[in-house]
Amino acid sequence: MSKKQIKELLNLSSTAEKQKEIAKKILDNKRITTEEGLYLYEKTDLPYLGLLANYIRERRHGNKTFFNKNFHIEPTNICIYSCTFCSYSRKFNNEDAWEYDFEKIVELVEKYKDTDVTEVHIVGGVHPHRDIYYYGKMLKKIKKIIPDIHIKAFTAVELEFMIKKSKMTIKGGLTKLKEYGLDSIPGGGAEIFDADIRKQVCHEKSKSKTWLEIHQTAHELGIPSNATMLYGHIENYSHRINHLERLRDLQDKTKGFQTFIPLKFRNENNKLSHITETSVIEDLKNYAISRIYLDNFDHIKAYWVMIGKENAQMSLNYGVDDLDGTIDDSTKIYTMAGDKQKPSMTTNDIIKLIKDVNRKPIERDTLYNEIKKEEK
Numbered sequence: 486m487s488k489k490q491i492k493e494l495l496n497l498s499s500t501a502e503k504q505k506e507i508a509k510k511i512l513d514n515k516r517i518t519t520e521e522g523l524y525l526y527e528k529t530d531l532p533y534l535g536l537l538a539n540y541i542r543e544r545r546h547g548n549k550t551f552f553n554k555n556f557h558i559e560p561t562n563i564c565i566y567s568c569t570f571c572s573y574s575r576k577f578n579n580e581d582a583w584e585y586d587f588e589k590i591v592e593l594v595e596k597y598k599d600t601d602v603t604e605v606h607i608v609g610g611v612h613p614h615r616d617i618y619y620y621g622k623m624l625k626k627i628k629k630i631i632p633d634i635h636i637k638a639f640t641a642v643e644l645e646f647m648i649k650k651s652k653m654t655i656k657g658g659l660t661k662l663k664e665y666g667l668d669s670i671p672g673g674g675a676e677i678f679d680a681d682i683r684k685q686v687c688h689e690k691s692k693s694k695t696w697l698e699i700h701q702t703a704h705e706l707g708i709p710s711n712a713t714m715l716y717g718h719i720e721n722y723s724h725r726i727n728h729l730e731r732l733r734d735l736q737d738k739t740k741g742f743q744t745f746i747p748l749k750f751r752n753e754n755n756k757l758s759h760i761t762e763t764s765v766i767e768d769l770k771n772y773a774i775s776r777i778y779l780d781n782f783d784h785i786k787a788y789w790v791m792i793g794k795e796n797a798q799m800s801l802n803y804g805v806d807d808l809d810g811t812i813d814d815s816t817k818i819y820t821m822a823g824d825k826q827k828p829s830m831t832t833n834d835i836i837k838l839i840k841d842v843n844r845k846p847i848e849r850d851t852l853y854n855e856i857k858k859e860e861k
């Protein structure tokens with residue numbers, strides 16, 4: 486259907502020549518340039534972007550919409566950094582600071598022992614006292630309770646710190662963590678790669694080069710990872726395209742990224758609260774352009790906790806094919822930044838959400854192996 490619509494668009498005299506050129510490239514499965522990416526952000530509208538992005542999404546995945554059964558652990562919100570967009574981190578002596586001890590972590594994991602959850606996602610603050618040996622012990626304890634659970638843990642920012650603290654090289658540190666049970670790396674900490682913007686929003690933490698180096702090394706060691714982009718704060722469209730370009734380049738080299746997750750900036754309780762959050766239209770445009778631009782990424786994921794369930798449903802027509810998981814309500818990173826929804830959905834909730842917009846729910850594991858087909 487969308488192929489026919491794109492062909493009709495190519496025949497319309499009112500369609501701008503540049504839009505026709507880009508649409509033709511998409512039909513021919515060709516890569517668009519940085520300049521064309523910027524043009525998409527600056528000069529095109531949502532119906533056009535949706536048409537192209539949905540065509541690509543359906544060419545790759547048809548009607549399939551992936552989700553997984555996972556739970557999150559945020560071991561601590563104590564963090565040495567002070568990113569201006571962050572609502573969640575606290576210094577040691579703050580009354581809202583927390584750190585779970587191993588007993589608490591074990592208690593959290595045990596809740597899922599005899600369930601069909603396939604993944605645990607672990608992301609937290611950069612705690613000044615915690616090194617690889619500490620986190621290694623944590624991973625081992627988790628695997629002891631649920632041996633075949635997939636552990637997706639630690640952003641590149643957390644990894645850089647714990648590896649340095651343990652006086653290891655990136656390669657040495659990641660190898661050690663793999664031995665301890667690390668299976669893949671989440672996409673956080675990327676924020677925006679542009680150096681000027683990074684300086685303004687998170688000047689102390691990992692440089693873009695280091696973030697990319699950690700992911701590249703992980704891929705070379707057989708540890709897959711995800712990629713994110715935090716958008717809708719002080720960056721402009723060329724910063725976003727530059728970010729996507731750098732991810733696309735690395736993916737050409739390693740093929741180690743599994744999915745791209747645009748993260749919408751939420752503005753409550755942080756130093757950027759004066760910034761108005763992006764509109765739904767802008768969010769959908771951003772998903773669509775990500776789908777069009779990242780031609781070497783298999784999946785585009787909407788993190789429903791952050792954009793809300795209805796917007797996540799809409800995103801499935803704008804390039805998104807994955808809605809993340811049935812997250813347990815221990816996640817605080819977004820509720821502290823303004824999300825009002827309790828971040829938890831049962832499997833039936835997520836299946837219904839997907840079916841309600843005529844897509845086909847597919848449960849996957851972290852590596853996108855299909856677990857069980859849900860017939861419509």
Ligand code: V47
Pocket residue numbers: 570571572608640670671672673674675676711712713714715746748749750751752755788818822
């Ligand atoms: O790096 C922090 C972002 C990230 C805010 O790989 C904020 O499957 C919006 O890594 N508004 C951490 N975003 C989360 C993360 C993640 C999330 C979902 C899926 C995956 C995955 C990874 O959260 C941080 C930062 O970019 N963040 N504060 C905020 N106020």
Ligand code: SF4
Pocket residue numbers: 564565566567568571572573574609610611642687690
């Ligand atoms: Fe720390 Fe991460 Fe928050 Fe930055 S975004 S202050 S690194 S918890």
